[in-house]
Amino acid sequence: AQSVTQLGSHVSVSEGALVLLRCNYSSSVPPYLFWYVQYPNQGLQLLLKYTTGATLVKGINGFEAEFKKSETSFHLTKPSAHMSDAAEYFCAVSETNSGYSTLTFGKGTMLLVSP
Amino acid sequence: NAGVTQTPKFQVLKTGQSMTLQCAQDMNHNSMYWYRQDPGMGLRLIYYSASEGTTDKGEVPNGYNVSRLNKREFSLRLESAAPSQTSVYFCASSEGFHGTGLSGGYTFGSGTRLTVV
Numbered sequence: 001a002q003s004v005t006q007l008g009s010h011v012s013v014s015e016g017a018l019v020l021l022r023c024n025y026s027s028s029v030p031p032y033l034f035w036y037v038q039y040p041n042q043g044l045q046l047l048l049k050y051t052t053g054a055t056l057v058k059g060i061n062g063f064e065a066e067f068k069k070s071e072t073s074f075h076l077t078k079p080s081a082h083m084s085d086a087a088e089y090f091c092a093v094s095e096t097n098s099g100y101s102t103l104t105f106g107k108g109t110m111l112l113v114s115p
Numbered sequence: 116n117a118g119v120t121q122t123p124k125f126q127v128l129k130t131g132q133s134m135t136l137q138c139a140q141d142m143n144h145n146s147m148y149w150y151r152q153d154p155g156m157g158l159r160l161i162y163y164s165a166s167e168g169t170t171d172k173g174e175v176p177n178g179y180n181v182s183r184l185n186k187r188e189f190s191l192r193l194e195s196a197a198p199s200q201t202s203v204y205f206c207a208s209s210e211g212f213h214g215t216g217l218s219g220g221y222t223f224g225s226g227t228r229l230t231v232v
Contacts (some may be wrong), residue, residue: 034220036220036223042226043205043223043224043225043226044158044205044207044221046220046221049218049220051218088206090158092220100194102148102163102217103221104216105158106157107155107157
């Protein structure tokens with residue numbers, strides 16, 4: 001069975017600082033991995049995804065994430081935070097060859113950006 | 116714009132009332148889902164429809180029913196609303212239900228904020 005753990009329900013950074021949001025997953029088969037962003041009072045928007053190939057994936061708004069199989073991690077980073085990055089971020093995993101699967105979401109990490 | 120459309124955006128119900136949340140997608144996706152989002156709980160799957168003509172229970176189905184009306188539309192019904200069903204409800208769709216059908220992830224609607232008093 002697949003699962004996702006997001007470390008830290010809230011992460012606070014200053015504008016211009018590095019953003020690091022942590023995600024660890026468990027999956028019995030090679031996973032697909034996703035990061036979604038949710039701005040206040042909106043739906044979830046796909047930020048980036050890893051399916052196959054290059055383990056460092058780039059997404060919208062300057063975010064990127066690296067799939068590390070040995071660490072079962074898919075941490076989200078951005079070199080320099082902007083005020084507009086304040087939102088809730090969700091990591092999700094699906095199994096690539098399961099005959100019966102849905103996306104499993106983490107509980108989310110709220111990113112707070114201070115001036 | 117292509118995507119997932121949910122109606123209504125906001126709703127207040129009295130305990131015991133019924134209502135149907137509507138969802139439609141125009142991306143020719145096969146699979147559709149209903150989630151609820153509550154503070155600190157993340158997203159919890161209520162029901163899903165892997166393909167037209169099929170529906171199945173998710174993690175928290177009690178108190179809800181669904182109908183996959185056609186390939187585009189997937190509705191969620193609350194037969195007798197309870198305060199515990201106060202939540203934000205999201206509909207989502209994907210190309211398929213497993214394997215490469217999930218490689219694009221989900222596309223989400225903008226949500227329905229439901230308050231049951």
